[in-house]
Amino acid sequence: MNAMNTEAGDAHESGASGQIDQNQQNDLEAMLAAARPGTGAPADAAGQRCGLIAIVGKPNVGKSTLMNALVGQKISITSRKAQTTRHRITGIRTRGATQFVFVDTPGFQTRHSTALNKSLNKTVIGAIGDVDLILFVVEAGSFTLADAKVLSLFKPGIPTLLIANKLDTVHRRADIAPWLKSMQERHPFAEFVPMSAKKRDDIERLYGICEKYLPEQAWWYAEDELTDRSEKFLASETVREKLFRFTGDELPYTSTVVIDKFDEEASKQHKRFLRIAATIVVERDSHKAMIIGEKGERLKRISTEARQELEKLMDAKVFLEVWVKVRSGWADDEARVRSFGYE
Numbered sequence: 001m002n003a004m005n006t007e008a009g010d011a012h013e014s015g016a017s018g019q020i021d022q023n024q025q026n027d028l029e030a031m032l033a034a035a036r037p038g039t040g041a042p043a044d045a046a047g048q049r050c051g052l053i054a055i056v057g058k059p060n061v062g063k064s065t066l067m068n069a070l071v072g073q074k075i076s077i078t079s080r081k082a083q084t085t086r087h088r089i090t091g092i093r094t095r096g097a098t099q100f101v102f103v104d105t106p107g108f109q110t111r112h113s114t115a116l117n118k119s120l121n122k123t124v125i126g127a128i129g130d131v132d133l134i135l136f137v138v139e140a141g142s143f144t145l146a147d148a149k150v151l152s153l154f155k156p157g158i159p160t161l162l163i164a165n166k167l168d169t170v171h172r173r174a175d176i177a178p179w180l181k182s183m184q185e186r187h188p189f190a191e192f193v194p195m196s197a198k199k200r201d202d203i204e205r206l207y208g209i210c211e212k213y214l215p216e217q218a219w220w221y222a223e224d225e226l227t228d229r230s231e232k233f234l235a236s237e238t239v240r241e242k243l244f245r246f247t248g249d250e251l252p253y254t255s256t257v258v259i260d261k262f263d264e265e266a267s268k269q270h271k272r273f274l275r276i277a278a279t280i281v282v283e284r285d286s287h288k289a290m291i292i293g294e295k296g297e298r299l300k301r302i303s304t305e306a307r308q309e310l311e312k313l314m315d316a317k318v319f320l321e322v323w324v325k326v327r328s329g330w331a332d333d334e335a336r337v338r339s340f341g342y343e
């Protein structure tokens, strides 16, 4: 794009001095239109960069917060509760000549080894095998066994940045330098980035650092695309976020949301009308009661907030039904985990 912009500038100057004729002007406009993203493959990818970036780390270190800040809009679901991100989610951001394609990964579970956790760990390994850059996120000043287990999965050869996140919570900044030195001995990190995913300036700096590691190639997506996940997936993530928000720390992370119906129907009153049915699957009757709440109040709030958010997200009128079902022990049952879509 840079090359194209320069040519456009030159043409404008010569046009102003009367040196460019109408045919040349038409040719130039056609050439610029062909190079514009979203109108088909660029005719000339000169100067464009594009690549995959995996954001990896143990649960709760701030991976979703980081990706949302980098993509500039909420895509992945964040919450104070660990393990809310189960799926591989991509966020896309195009800035200047560079397209950053982010892969968020589930928190790496080391403590329990149920079928669900094994499936999560497989997703992490799958996500980092074929990327151009890994952002390994840890909490600044801390390195635990869980961090070490994630780090041990990395294949040599993929440049890895150590993202020392939540720097704003470190009171003794003097401790960071020796800690970084000890990290240098653990892995050949390409660079160290002490930062806070909640600080705009740090996010800006991070784009500049990541850019260098992405190969020169034509963009894969249109300039304004943010995610390639389906609306159905976003619907289940939205219900799940509300579920965890309204149940706090009481509900185990093994609870999940399955979308049973996602239909777009014709409507005279609304430009889009979506009929969605979701089932929250829990392990125990007591969890079901907790979600439903006194006289169904809690489930009503979960559904209402999810519907309102989905209407904004999908620019549509949404009719949402939410059910709660008990499936005891499903997190231990490999076939069931697969039937819910966690490969």
Ligand SMILES: Nc1nc2c(ncn2[C@@H]2O[C@H](COP(=O)(O)OP(=O)(O)OP(=O)(O)O)[C@@H](O)[C@H]2O)c(=O)[nH]1
Binding pocket: 057, 058, 059, 060, 061, 062, 063, 064, 065, 066, 077, 078, 079, 080, 081, 082, 083, 084, 085, 106, 107, 108, 165, 166, 167, 168, 169, 195, 196, 197, 198, 199
């Ligand atoms: N103070 C501070 N808090 C942060 C920062 N980044 C993230 N957090 C908080 O840390 C908590 C966990 O953040 P998430 O982004 O959900 O973490 P995650 O790594 O995606 O977690 P999982 O989905 O469980 O794998 C949230 O309460 C965030 O608000 C930061 O830079 N500073």
